Amino acid sequence: MSSSIFDQLVAMFIKFPGIGPRQARRFVYFLLALDEQSLNRFTESISLLKQKARQCDRCGYHFFKDDQGGQLCRLCSDPNRDHSLLMVVEKDLDVDTIKRSDSYPGLFFILGGLVPILDKEPAKRIRLAKLLNLIKTELKSGVLTEIILALSVNSEGDYTIDYLKQHLQLILVDYPNTKISVLGRGLSTGTELEYSDSETLRNALKNRG
Numbered sequence: 438m439s440s441s442i443f444d445q446l447v448a449m450f451i452k453f454p455g456i457g458p459r460q461a462r463r464f465v466y467f468l469l470a471l472d473e474q475s476l477n478r479f480t481e482s483i484s485l486l487k488q489k490a491r492q493c494d495r496c497g498y499h500f501f502k503d504d505q506g507g508q509l510c511r512l513c514s515d516p517n518r519d520h521s522l523l524m525v526v527e528k529d530l531d532v533d534t535i536k537r538s539d540s541y542p543g544l545f546f547i548l549g550g551l552v553p554i555l556d557k558e559p560a561k562r563i564r565l566a567k568l569l570n571l572i573k574t575e576l577k578s579g580v581l582t583e584i585i586l587a588l589s590v591n592s593e594g595d596y597t598i599d600y601l602k603q604h605l606q607l608i609l610v611d612y613p614n615t616k617i618s619v620l621g622r623g624l625s626t627g628t629e630l631e632y633s634d635s636e637t638l639r640n641a642l643k644n645r646g
Protein backbone atom coordinates (compact mmCIF):
# COMPACT_ATOMS: atom_id res chain seq x y z
CA MET A 438 0.00 0.00 0.00
CA SER A 439 1.25 3.46 -0.76
CA SER A 440 -0.55 6.74 -0.36
CA SER A 441 0.47 10.10 0.98
CA ILE A 442 -1.19 9.47 4.38
CA PHE A 443 0.39 6.03 4.63
CA ASP A 444 3.81 7.39 3.64
CA GLN A 445 3.47 10.32 6.01
CA LEU A 446 2.84 7.96 8.92
CA VAL A 447 5.70 5.68 7.88
CA ALA A 448 7.97 8.73 7.70
CA MET A 449 6.87 9.69 11.22
CA PHE A 450 7.50 6.25 12.72
CA ILE A 451 10.94 6.05 11.10
CA LYS A 452 11.90 9.02 13.25
CA PHE A 453 11.18 7.00 16.41
CA PRO A 454 14.31 5.75 18.21
CA GLY A 455 15.46 2.40 16.85
CA ILE A 456 12.73 2.04 14.23
CA GLY A 457 13.55 1.13 10.63
CA PRO A 458 11.38 1.39 7.47
CA ARG A 459 10.03 -2.17 7.74
CA GLN A 460 8.95 -1.77 11.37
CA ALA A 461 7.48 1.62 10.54
CA ARG A 462 5.27 0.03 7.86
CA ARG A 463 4.22 -2.70 10.32
CA PHE A 464 3.11 -0.01 12.77
CA VAL A 465 0.95 1.71 10.17
CA TYR A 466 -0.67 -1.60 9.15
CA PHE A 467 -1.25 -2.29 12.85
CA LEU A 468 -3.05 1.05 13.22
CA LEU A 469 -5.15 0.25 10.17
CA ALA A 470 -6.26 -3.00 11.77
CA LEU A 471 -7.31 -1.35 15.04
CA ASP A 472 -11.02 -0.85 15.71
CA GLU A 473 -12.21 2.72 15.65
CA GLN A 474 -12.61 3.07 19.41
CA SER A 475 -9.03 1.98 20.14
CA LEU A 476 -7.70 4.20 17.40
CA ASN A 477 -9.60 7.19 18.80
CA ARG A 478 -8.24 6.54 22.28
CA PHE A 479 -4.75 6.35 20.80
CA THR A 480 -5.00 9.61 18.85
CA GLU A 481 -6.57 11.36 21.83
CA SER A 482 -3.67 10.26 24.10
CA ILE A 483 -1.17 11.55 21.57
CA SER A 484 -2.87 14.90 21.22
CA LEU A 485 -3.04 15.31 25.02
CA LEU A 486 0.54 14.23 25.66
CA LYS A 487 2.22 17.60 25.22
CA GLN A 488 -0.68 19.50 26.70
CA LYS A 489 -0.66 17.47 29.94
CA ALA A 490 3.08 17.04 30.36
CA ARG A 491 5.19 19.52 32.22
CA GLN A 492 8.89 19.75 32.83
CA CYS A 493 10.27 20.00 36.36
CA ASP A 494 11.57 23.52 37.06
CA ARG A 495 14.58 22.13 38.86
CA CYS A 496 15.79 19.00 37.06
CA GLY A 497 13.97 19.03 33.72
CA TYR A 498 12.25 15.65 34.21
CA HIS A 499 8.87 15.35 32.49
CA PHE A 500 5.80 14.58 34.56
CA PHE A 501 2.05 14.95 34.21
CA LYS A 502 -0.14 17.67 35.60
CA ASP A 503 -2.74 15.11 36.65
CA ASP A 504 -0.23 13.52 39.01
CA GLN A 505 0.43 16.59 41.15
CA GLY A 506 0.00 20.34 41.28
CA GLY A 507 3.52 21.65 41.95
CA GLN A 508 6.28 22.93 39.71
CA LEU A 509 8.70 20.24 40.83
CA CYS A 510 8.73 16.57 39.93
CA ARG A 511 8.23 13.87 42.55
CA LEU A 512 11.98 13.31 42.96
CA CYS A 513 12.93 16.96 43.47
CA SER A 514 10.09 17.50 45.96
CA ASP A 515 10.91 14.36 47.97
CA PRO A 516 12.50 15.45 51.30
CA ASN A 517 13.79 11.90 51.86
CA ARG A 518 16.17 12.02 48.89
CA ASP A 519 19.79 12.93 49.51
CA HIS A 520 20.21 16.54 48.41
CA SER A 521 23.99 16.41 48.76
CA LEU A 522 24.24 14.32 45.56
CA LEU A 523 23.40 15.61 42.10
CA MET A 524 23.60 13.20 39.17
CA VAL A 525 23.75 14.68 35.67
CA VAL A 526 22.21 12.41 33.00
CA GLU A 527 21.40 12.80 29.33
CA LYS A 528 17.66 12.10 29.29
CA ASP A 529 14.47 11.21 31.20
CA LEU A 530 14.89 7.51 30.43
CA ASP A 531 18.24 7.45 32.23
CA VAL A 532 16.51 8.71 35.38
CA ASP A 533 13.96 5.89 35.06
CA THR A 534 16.73 3.30 34.62
CA ILE A 535 18.73 4.51 37.61
CA LYS A 536 15.63 4.82 39.79
CA ARG A 537 14.76 1.22 38.93
CA SER A 538 18.23 0.01 39.92
CA ASP A 539 17.51 1.33 43.43
CA SER A 540 21.18 2.15 43.89
CA TYR A 541 21.18 5.94 44.04
CA PRO A 542 19.52 8.03 46.77
CA GLY A 543 20.27 11.53 45.41
CA LEU A 544 18.79 14.01 42.97
CA PHE A 545 19.12 14.32 39.18
CA PHE A 546 19.58 16.87 36.46
CA ILE A 547 18.64 16.14 32.84
CA LEU A 548 21.06 17.60 30.34
CA GLY A 549 18.73 17.09 27.38
CA GLY A 550 21.40 15.70 25.05
CA LEU A 551 25.12 15.27 24.49
CA VAL A 552 27.57 17.61 22.79
CA PRO A 553 28.71 16.36 19.38
CA ILE A 554 32.51 16.39 19.08
CA LEU A 555 33.87 19.73 17.81
CA ASP A 556 30.38 21.22 17.76
CA LYS A 557 30.51 24.99 17.23
CA GLU A 558 27.79 25.90 19.74
CA PRO A 559 27.91 23.24 22.46
CA ALA A 560 26.05 25.37 25.01
CA LYS A 561 22.97 25.32 22.77
CA ARG A 562 22.93 21.51 22.54
CA ILE A 563 22.43 20.92 26.23
CA ARG A 564 20.77 22.65 29.20
CA LEU A 565 24.10 24.03 30.35
CA ALA A 566 22.92 27.41 31.66
CA LYS A 567 20.19 25.76 33.77
CA LEU A 568 22.68 23.26 35.16
CA LEU A 569 25.20 25.93 36.14
CA ASN A 570 22.48 28.07 37.75
CA LEU A 571 21.18 25.13 39.74
CA ILE A 572 24.64 24.17 40.94
CA LYS A 573 25.46 27.74 41.97
CA THR A 574 22.24 27.90 44.00
CA GLU A 575 22.86 24.52 45.62
CA LEU A 576 26.46 25.42 46.45
CA LYS A 577 25.33 28.60 48.18
CA SER A 578 22.92 26.62 50.31
CA GLY A 579 25.91 24.52 51.41
CA VAL A 580 24.24 21.14 50.89
CA LEU A 581 25.82 19.90 47.67
CA THR A 582 28.92 17.72 48.12
CA GLU A 583 29.14 15.73 44.89
CA ILE A 584 28.20 16.16 41.23
CA ILE A 585 28.12 12.80 39.44
CA LEU A 586 28.44 12.93 35.66
CA ALA A 587 26.58 9.84 34.45
CA LEU A 588 26.64 9.96 30.68
CA SER A 589 26.84 7.24 28.03
CA VAL A 590 30.18 5.55 27.55
CA ASN A 591 30.98 6.64 24.01
CA SER A 592 32.97 9.41 22.36
CA GLU A 593 30.16 11.98 22.64
CA GLY A 594 29.60 11.08 26.29
CA ASP A 595 33.31 11.48 27.05
CA TYR A 596 33.48 14.73 25.14
CA THR A 597 30.45 16.10 27.01
CA ILE A 598 31.97 15.09 30.36
CA ASP A 599 35.16 17.03 29.53
CA TYR A 600 33.12 20.01 28.39
CA LEU A 601 31.02 20.02 31.59
CA LYS A 602 34.10 19.61 33.79
CA GLN A 603 35.67 22.73 32.29
CA HIS A 604 32.61 24.77 33.28
CA LEU A 605 32.05 23.12 36.65
CA GLN A 606 35.65 23.42 37.79
CA LEU A 607 35.41 27.19 37.39
CA ILE A 608 32.40 27.32 39.70
CA LEU A 609 33.85 24.84 42.20
CA VAL A 610 37.07 26.79 42.78
CA ASP A 611 35.54 28.41 45.86
CA TYR A 612 33.96 25.18 47.09
CA PRO A 613 36.76 22.67 47.78
CA ASN A 614 34.37 20.37 49.67
CA THR A 615 32.30 19.65 46.57
CA LYS A 616 33.72 17.15 44.09
CA ILE A 617 32.95 16.04 40.56
CA SER A 618 32.85 12.30 39.88
CA VAL A 619 32.26 10.10 36.85
CA LEU A 620 30.64 6.64 36.82
CA GLY A 621 33.09 3.74 37.08
CA ARG A 622 33.94 1.91 33.91
CA GLY A 623 31.88 -1.13 34.87
CA LEU A 624 29.79 0.09 31.96
CA SER A 625 31.26 -1.32 28.76
CA THR A 626 32.31 0.99 25.95
CA GLY A 627 29.47 2.04 23.66
CA THR A 628 26.87 1.41 26.36
CA GLU A 629 23.97 3.77 26.65
CA LEU A 630 22.95 4.26 30.24
CA GLU A 631 19.31 3.45 29.56
CA TYR A 632 20.22 -0.11 28.46
CA SER A 633 22.41 -0.90 31.47
CA ASP A 634 21.13 -3.48 33.94
CA SER A 635 20.73 -2.71 37.64
CA GLU A 636 23.75 -4.74 38.77
CA THR A 637 26.06 -2.97 36.30
CA LEU A 638 24.72 0.42 37.37
CA ARG A 639 25.20 -0.39 41.04
CA ASN A 640 28.84 -1.32 40.36
CA ALA A 641 29.45 1.73 38.18
CA LEU A 642 28.08 3.93 40.97
CA LYS A 643 30.12 2.19 43.64
CA ASN A 644 33.28 2.58 41.54
CA ARG A 645 32.76 6.21 40.63
CA GLY A 646 35.68 8.56 40.96
Ligand SMILES: [Zn+2]
Binds near residue numbers: 494510
Ligand atom coordinates in the same frame (compact mmCIF):
# COMPACT_ATOMS: atom_id res chain seq x y z
ZN1 LIG B 1 12.75 17.42 39.23
